[in-house]
Amino acid sequence: MRAITWAFRLVIFLFLLAFAVKNTEPVTLRFFFDLEWKAPLVALLLAFFAAGAALGVAAMLGAWLRQRREIQRLRSLPADA
Numbered sequence: 001m002r003a004i005t006w007a008f009r010l011v012i013f014l015f016l017l018a019f020a021v022k023n024t025e026p027v028t029l030r031f032f033f034d035l036e037w038k039a040p041l042v043a044l045l046l047a048f049f050a051a052g053a054a055l056g057v058a059a060m061l062g063a064w065l066r067q068r069r070e071i072q073r074l075r076s077l078p079a080d081a
Contacts, residue, residue, distance in 0.1 A: 023041040
């Protein structure tokens with residue numbers, strides 16, 4: 001099973017590596033007030049993916065901390081025997 005998992009990871013890695021190599025042309029991202037950012041397409045995709053993941057984690061953080069506090073509170077209650 002480990003070999004299949006590693007083979008799958010290798011295939012995904014090689015696919016993403018080939019995608020990155022084929023998309024190295026610089027693109028221009030235009031913001032408001034005539035601001036521009038020139039970077040390879042792969043770098044922009046990676047930056048926006050990372051920003052989205054960070055925003056997702058930040059959005060989830062409040063609920064996660066609230067659940068941890070609730071679990072600690074429930075563990076500290078005496079057991080009904």
